Amino acid sequence: MEQSIEIMVQRITDILKENEPSIVLFGSVVLDDFKLGWSDIDFICLTKKAINNEQANELVNMRQTLLAEYQGNQYFRLFEGIMMTLEAFINNADDTVVYWGTSGQRLENNGRLCRFGEIELLESGKLLFGNDFRHLISYPTRAEVLEAIKQTYEDIRTYCTEYPCMDWLLDIARCLYTLKTNKVIAKTKAGEWAIDENKCPDVSVMKKIIEIRKNPLKFRDKKEPGTWNNEIQEWQKTFVPYIQRFADVLEAELRTGCDFYLL
Numbered sequence: 001m002e003q004s005i006e007i008m009v010q011r012i013t014d015i016l017k018e019n020e021p022s023i024v025l026f027g028s029v030v031l032d033d034f035k036l037g038w039s040d041i042d043f044i045c046l047t048k049k050a051i052n053n054e055q056a057n058e059l060v061n062m063r064q065t066l067l068a069e070y071q072g073n074q075y076f077r078l079f080e081g082i083m084m085t086l087e088a089f090i091n092n093a094d095d096t097v098v099y100w101g102t103s104g105q106r107l108e109n110n111g112r113l114c115r116f117g118e119i120e121l122l123e124s125g126k127l128l129f130g131n132d133f134r135h136l137i138s139y140p141t142r143a144e145v146l147e148a149i150k151q152t153y154e155d156i157r158t159y160c161t162e163y164p165c166m167d168w169l170l171d172i173a174r175c176l177y178t179l180k181t182n183k184v185i186a187k188t189k190a191g192e193w194a195i196d197e198n199k200c201p202d203v204s205v206m207k208k209i210i211e212i213r214k215n216p217l218k219f220r221d222k223k224e225p226g227t228w229n230n231e232i233q234e235w236q237k238t239f240v241p242y243i244q245r246f247a248d249v250l251e252a253e254l255r256t257g258c259d260f261y262l263l
Contacts, residue, residue: 001034004075005041009128011062012045012083015055020048022086022130026121033186037216037225040102041078044113044121046086046133051096059083059098060105082111086133115140115148116174119184145182146254149175153254156247164239166209172246173199173206179253188213201245 005025013021027042028034034041051059066076080100088095089111097111113121118140125134140148152175156168173190176199177183185193191210194200212219212232221227228236 001029001036001041001075004070004073005029005128007066007070008062008076008079011066012059013129015058016045016047016051016083018049019051019055020130021045021083022047022133023128024121024125024132024134025128026117026125028186030124030126031120031186033188035188035213035216036074037220038213039078040080041075042117042120043079043081043128044089045081045083046089047084048086050085051083051098053096056096056098056107060100060107063100063105082113084111086136090136115145116178116184119145119178123183142182145178149179149250149254153247153250156243160243160247161240164243165236166212166239168239168243169206169209169246170213172243172250175250176253179250199249201249202242205239205242 009023012023023043023045025041025043028039029041033039063076063079067073070076080102082089082100083098084095087093088097092110092112094109095111097108099106099108099111118137122134122137122139152171156172160168170187170191173194174185174187176197177185177190177193188210191200191206191213195203195206200206217225219229219232221229227233
């Protein structure tokens with residue numbers, strides 16, 4: 001993984017060497033919660049000078065380029081992040097933005113991190129290249145953090161019936177932790193914290209999720225490594241009541257912990 005990160009940073013900075021780039025790693029890798037078979041490698045690259053069309057077109061497919069060069073590498077496809085100018089990021093302005101995500105890669109006109117990502121970036125991000133820009137970025141306000149928690153809650157209520165999965169339960173645990181502390185914790189630790197704090201209505205389910213998260217490759221399909229094995233897939237189909245009960249806990253915490261907050 002470390003070698004893959006070094007190669008990726010070198011390729012990005014080679015393309016953007018005239019743009020004065022800075023690259024910061026954040027998320028599960030720096031929170032010591034990266035698990036191959038589950039986690040992503042999150043980063044942000046901000047430049048002083050605008051990214052031109054030629055650079056953007058070269059960068060947008062960089063993951064596929066490296067996968068073709070380093071066949072069998074398990075890490076390049078896991079990189080997720082945005083590349084844009086520092087000025088546009090700070091001011092939430094339109095810009096040429098190279099976006100890499102789980103759903104693919106594309107060019108966009110605007111780029112932001114979610115509030116959880118911003119907190120991770122500011123609190124625990126690791127500078128990989130260039131000058132550290134984080135002192136120029138405002139820490140999310142309490143109202144912004146609450147809005148992010150509310151949005152996550154609403155997404156879970158909306159989509160969990162159609163897409164029941166383990167991540168929703170860990171997301172709820174992290175939301176509960178952030179609601180209480182205004183800080184972000186790694187997802188594995190969030191699940192453990194929820195159990196310790198008696199927040200989890202279905203403890204055995206959360207314990208099983210944590211077991212899987214700590215060793216995800218053990219539970220992946222051997223023929224299709226990107227999918228869970230049949231046992232886990234069938235188990236996740238039963239998750240809707242577990243997710244809804246845990247979402248009830250988050251809703252109650254939002255109502256009692258935020259006197260101005262209305263769902």
